[in-house]
Amino acid sequence: MFTPKYPPPDTYTPAHHTVPEHTAAPVPAPPASVAPAARTAVQLTPGSALALVAGGGAVVLVVGAVLVSMLLAVAITATSVAVCAVVLKSLINQERKH
Numbered sequence: 001m002f003t004p005k006y007p008p009p010d011t012y013t014p015a016h017h018t019v020p021e022h023t024a025a026p027v028p029a030p031p032a033s034v035a036p037a038a039r040t041a042v043q044l045t046p047g048s049a050l051a052l053v054a055g056g057g058a059v060v061l062v063v064g065a066v067l068v069s070m071l072l073a074v075a076i077t078a079t080s081v082a083v084c085a086v087v088l089k090s091l092i093n094q095e096r097k098h
Contacts, residue, residue: 044052
């Protein structure tokens with residue numbers, strides 16, 4: 001379904017390629033019956049399955065650590081902004097009282 005459909009080899013002519021008359025040589029056509037490459041099934045041995053699971057677990061741990069550190073950075077930044085806002089508010093209120 002998703003394989004391209006090629007024209008038969010004898011009907012193909014190059015569109016923008018010009019060859020001088022004195023050097024033209026016949027181009028042999030490819031064989032008409034070329035067998036498609038056979039697809040082989042992937043064989044998973046217990047060792048390769050274990051390596052695949054370990055690799056997936058390592059990826060999950062690394063991505064989780066990165067996401068948690070980003071969340072922690074956002075939380076620390078929000079806390080420091082909130083503390084600065086409280087300090088500024090108290091300074092402004094102190095100025096109004098005096």
